[in-house]
Amino acid sequence: MGFKLSENACKFLVRTARKAIGSKFDENKLITNKQDIPEELDFNSGCFVTLHKNGKLRGCIGNFREDKNIVENVAEMAVQSPFNDMRFPPLTKDELSHVEIEISVLSPMVPVNSFDEIKIGRDGLYISKGIFSGVLLPQVASEYGWNVEEFLKNTCRKAGLPADAYKAADTKVYRFEAFVFSEQDLKE
Template sequence: MTEQSLGPALLAHARWAIAERLGLAGEPPVTPAALEAPGACFVTLSQAGALRGCIGSLEAHRPLVLDVTENARAAAFRDPRFAPVSAGEWPDIQVEVSLLGPHEALAAGSEAELLAQLRPGVDGLILAAGPRRATFLPQVWEQLPDGRDFLLQLRRKAGLPGDYWGPDLRCWRYQVRKWREA
């Protein structure tokens, strides 16, 4: 499957999954064989340029078609930051799918060392300490271009103090291929 056809297939499945739950869908889209392989993705919803929901998987643990379907529904109806998407607002929602690449562990003894390894706008970051874990997709750099602020907000998202740096802190970077509806 080509890059040009993978994105539209993922977007079609994400949009159909939400529309189906709203009672607005027709027949499901055709599932290309490439979407049957395991994959991990995030589905991001926006409305008038503002975030409206974002849920995803960090690990490939199910077929990509199921991952995009379930994450689309979760972003629309179970993101705790937002009320569920309604049928009335659905036509104004824009869908984006980010397909995660492999994770690369980063070794850093300080925040400065970690920041030196990150490529703003290119790398997503997973941060974990004890049972707490959070990620920011590479697209988050658009809202948080300052590396220190990026890390501060990611630590807060994980439920950690904004300045936390402890021996149990673990970090991984990753890249995504993303597609957004026009």
């Protein structure tokens, strides 16, 4: 991705995400003083917040909103991921200390004109056709060892479309990059 964040900014976002999730259990409002936010986080961006428990996916929700500050967006997606990912039951208070938080800060989406533009490990995919849409983050293709065609097919499946739907003229395919970091990356 064209930008990186400092370790301090990454730690701030991870702490913000963990506090946001914890606030759902403690019924406390998440309050962040504007002066505490690192200056480099004064930008708008989409993001995904992914939770892992014992190395396995436990929740992942995000958006591509470019009209919301990254700190606010991370806090909002951090609350959505453990409680609104329909693939998993809601996170329990006991589980909170056992989950690892991963954050993906997203670049704007770019339409794909040729599938040769897609680079595994760099690009995530967003595919839409009619009312169906699906997204897979850049790290997913790398984790599963997929080539570009497998990545396209699996993104179609995630969207609830036939695996070859990406070939249809009325299917829209976009790529994006992500700056990804996790609590594990930031441990000293």
